[in-house]
Amino acid sequence: MKIQTVNKYSSLYKQLGWLVMGVAMVTLTGCGKAKSMDQGAITSGQTLAEKGRGSIPGCVACHGANGEGIEAAGYPRLAGLNVGYIEKQLKDLARELPPAGVVIESVSKDYSKTPRLYSDLTVFSPGLRHDAIMSPIAKQLSNTDIHNLALYFASLPYTAKPVAADYEVLERGQDLALRGKAEYGLPACVSCHAPDGEGFGADFPPLAGQPAIYIVNQINKWQQGLRDNDNLGLMKAVADQLTDADKINAAAYYANRSLIVKGQ
Amino acid sequence: MKRLVILLLLGLSNIGFAADTPLSQTEVYSTNYDARANIPTSLTREKAIRQIPAISPGEYFVPPDVGDIPTSKFGDMVKLGRNIFIDTQHYAKRYVGNGLNCSNCHLQEGRKAYAAPLWAAYPMYPAFRNKTRDVVTFEARVQDCFRYSMNGIAPTLDSPEIKAITSYAQWLSTGAPFNKELPGRGFARLGKPRDPTPVNGEKLYKENCASCHGWDGKGQKFSHRDGYMFPPLWGSDSFNHGAGMSTVKSCAQFSKANMPLGKGWTLTDMEAWDICTYIWLQDRPWDPRFGWFFNIFAPPTGGN
Numbered sequence: 348m349k350i351q352t353v354n355k356y357s358s359l360y361k362q363l364g365w366l367v368m369g370v371a372m373v374t375l376t377g378c379g380k381a382k383s384m385d386q387g388a389i390t391s392g393q394t395l396a397e398k399g400r401g402s403i404p405g406c407v408a409c410h411g412a413n414g415e416g417i418e419a420a421g422y423p424r425l426a427g428l429n430v431g432y433i434e435k436q437l438k439d440l441a442r443e444l445p446p447a448g449v450v451i452e453s454v455s456k457d458y459s460k461t462p463r464l465y466s467d468l469t470v471f472s473p474g475l476r477h478d479a480i481m482s483p484i485a486k487q488l489s490n491t492d493i494h495n496l497a498l499y500f501a502s503l504p505y506t507a508k509p510v511a512a513d514y515e516v517l518e519r520g521q522d523l524a525l526r527g528k529a530e531y532g533l534p535a536c537v538s539c540h541a542p543d544g545e546g547f548g549a550d551f552p553p554l555a556g557q558p559a560i561y562i563v564n565q566i567n568k569w570q571q572g573l574r575d576n577d578n579l580g581l582m583k584a585v586a587d588q589l590t591d592a593d594k595i596n597a598a599a600y601y602a603n604r605s606l607i608v609k610g611q
Numbered sequence: 612m613k614r615l616v617i618l619l620l621l622g623l624s625n626i627g628f629a630a631d632t633p634l635s636q637t638e639v640y641s642t643n644y645d646a647r648a649n650i651p652t653s654l655t656r657e658k659a660i661r662q663i664p665a666i667s668p669g670e671y672f673v674p675p676d677v678g679d680i681p682t683s684k685f686g687d688m689v690k691l692g693r694n695i696f697i698d699t700q701h702y703a704k705r706y707v708g709n710g711l712n713c714s715n716c717h718l719q720e721g722r723k724a725y726a727a728p729l730w731a732a733y734p735m736y737p738a739f740r741n742k743t744r745d746v747v748t749f750e751a752r753v754q755d756c757f758r759y760s761m762n763g764i765a766p767t768l769d770s771p772e773i774k775a776i777t778s779y780a781q782w783l784s785t786g787a788p789f790n791k792e793l794p795g796r797g798f799a800r801l802g803k804p805r806d807p808t809p810v811n812g813e814k815l816y817k818e819n820c821a822s823c824h825g826w827d828g829k830g831q832k833f834s835h836r837d838g839y840m841f842p843p844l845w846g847s848d849s850f851n852h853g854a855g856m857s858t859v860k861s862c863a864q865f866s867k868a869n870m871p872l873g874k875g876w877t878l879t880d881m882e883a884w885d886i887c888t889y890i891w892l893q894d895r896p897w898d899p900r901f902g903w904f905f906n907i908f909a910p911p912t913g914g915n
Contacts, residue, residue: 522677529722530673534873539823541833547840548831550822578822584874 385498392499395492403487406496409480414503418510418602421560426503427608431549433497439476439576440485474576477568507556507606512599520600523593524554533588536597539581544601545608550578554601556608562598671724671795672731674783685778692779695772696721699761700838703772708763709896710830710839710848713776716760716856718869721783724795725868725875731796733780734789742855750777759854762896798864801880807859812889815882819871820844828893845893852898852906858913862887888914 396414399405406414409422416424425433476482488496512520524544527535536544539551546553554562568574569586577583589597677693680686695702697720699712714720721729736749747755750773754765766772787793817826823841825831830843843849855861863883869875878886891913897906 526677527719529719530671530724532723532873532875535719538872541840547833579819579871579874581871581873 388495388498389502392492392495392497396496396499401487403484406500410500413505414500415505416558416561418558419560421558421564423557423561424505425500426505427610428501428552429546429549430497430501432546432552433500434493435474435549435576436476437485437488437493437496439474440478440482441488442475475574476576477573502610504610505556505606505608507604509605510559510599510602512603516596516599517603519592520596520598520603523597524600528588531588533585536601543606544604545606553606553608554597555604556606557601559595559598559602562601563594566594672728672787672793674722674728674730674787675785677720680782685782688775688778689782691771692775692777692782693720695775696779703757703766706757706763706766706772707761709761709843709850710832711761711842711850713756713761715842716865718872721780723869725797725799726865727797728783728795729780730784730787731793733777733784734787734791734793735796749780753777758899760850760856762849762851762854798861799868799876801860801864801867801883803884804881807863807881807884807888809885809889809892811882812885812887815878815886816889819878819882820886823871828890844890845895847896849895851896852911852913853900857891857895857911859884859887859891860913862890 395403396406396410406425409420410416410425411422414424414426416422485493524536527533527538536554539547540554541547541551544553544555565574566586566589569577569583570589575583680689680693691702696713696717699707700710716727717723717729718726721727724731732752733749736752737746739746740752742755750768753773753776754768757763758765816828821828823831824844825841827846828844829846830839830848831841832839839848850856856865863880863886866886867876867878867880867883870878891911897903898912901909
């Protein structure tokens with residue numbers, strides 16, 4: 348009897364063991380596959396970024412060998428940015444401005460599935476971002492290229508080198524960044540760009556570790572209507588209220604901050 | 612169960628046509644149609660924004676600057692109060708039962724007009740409150756914030772937390788007229804063209820709110836540190852059913868003036884009502900004033 352009992356349980360353990368091994372194998376294979384696929388994309392992204400292809404110049408020429416950007420020229424850093432953010436920006440840079448006078452017709456929807464009347468027929472522009480240098484390059488990139496490049500730059504680690512600035516400029520920049528202007532109803536930078544300016548998600552890019560000139564240029568573009576691809580038009584509403592001094596102060600404050608990004 | 616009861620109560624008027632044959636696509640129903648919700652594309656951004664009232668400085672009371680907090684024992688208390696106010700999760704953790712900070716609703720450190728600024732509230736207390744049917748002091752009012760909005764435990768009236776927050780409010784009101792209704796007090800005043808509908812509210816929520824507060828409304832947490840980047844609007848880490856923000860009216864008044872952040876006054880009155888009715892229907896911590904029976908079977912307080 349005893350032997351039989353032991354046998355019975357041992358077979359159960361064997362079965363359980365196989366089950367556990369099977370689950371583990373499936374999990375490990377899945378993980379390995381996903382990782383290797385990402386690794387492949389990152390590798391081809393790296394090749395494209397370093398060498399370019401045909402008439403596409405390598406990204407490293409302007410964005411630095413490790414995607415750290417060029418401080419003096421105002422070329423932004425790409426290292427450690429959100430994958431979704433890089434992808435969206437490249438697609439928006441590649442998008443053509445619609446010719447004047449063109450009316451975009453609303454997308455027809457299938458209402459047979461629901462008895463409710465939907466009023467979400469308004470078509471919003473997906474957003475435009477124009478840049479004299481970057482737009483022609485972005486137009487030559489395929490969707491796969493964009494995905495590979497985004498994965499590659501998101502995977503890069505980054506350590507900011509704080510840029511010195513005038514004490515008063517930093518004080519004012521900090522006031523704007525941490526507190527905004529309550530009397531104008533202007534929210535603080537940190538309320539969307541995260542407490543240390545490290546950015547949050549695909550919609551809110553980092554400010555810390557970006558060249559000050561780049562940040563000022565982008566706010567200028569919002570004010571001039573050359574950039575229009577922000578989530579819900581939030582940044583448009585904020586940029587419209589910023590004075591020239593505000594831009595410089597806030598940008599100097601964020602260029603002055605230290606930041607360590609491990610990369611994804 | 613509670614949800615079912617609420618949905619039944621709310622759905623009574625709609626059962627008639629919801630169960631019938633599908634509606635024709637061209638027909639417009641007065642309950643669902645909102646002319647302001649269908650803004651033509653040309654009106655969405657620039658023109659609509661120009662139509663909203665701009666907040667001009669001088670129109671509202673301007674509280675003293677943070678750098679001007681006095682260097683004294685009182686100043687230290689003010690600083691502690693400010694810390695509690697903007698980082699309640701850290702400085703008053705023991706009294707907080709959810710993931711919120713005071714400044715999630717009292718925006719910009721309790722300074723922003725029409726976001727329940729402290730400088731407009733403090734000089735008005737003690738005041739009669741409809742909620743408690745009693746005259747309450749400012750300290751007792753702050754206790755209620757902890758009990759309902761923070762879904763926690765009220766600090767005692769002599770606790771350093773209450774003392775600090777009161778000091779901060781008093782300091783923010785430096786120079787404000789005593790016992791006078793200041794412009795910008797509380798939230799915006801709204802019209803209500805029709806009864807709000809959560810159907811429209813859900814759509815508007817997904818359009819305007821979900822990218823920050825989350826598609827499930829439970830906010831977005833930091834990945835590498837504690838706390839919420841964007842506060843939860845419902846769920847266990849949000850305010851409870853007794854909170855002011857849980858009433859559709861207060862929520863709509865707040866949202867009209869302040870949401871989406873930085874784009875206040877861009878929602879129409881009716882959109883604000885609709886979104887907040889949708890938010891009100893969601894699950895959140897129970898109302899501490901009632902027992903389990905009322906919390907489960909009665910519709911939550913604060914419906915329009």
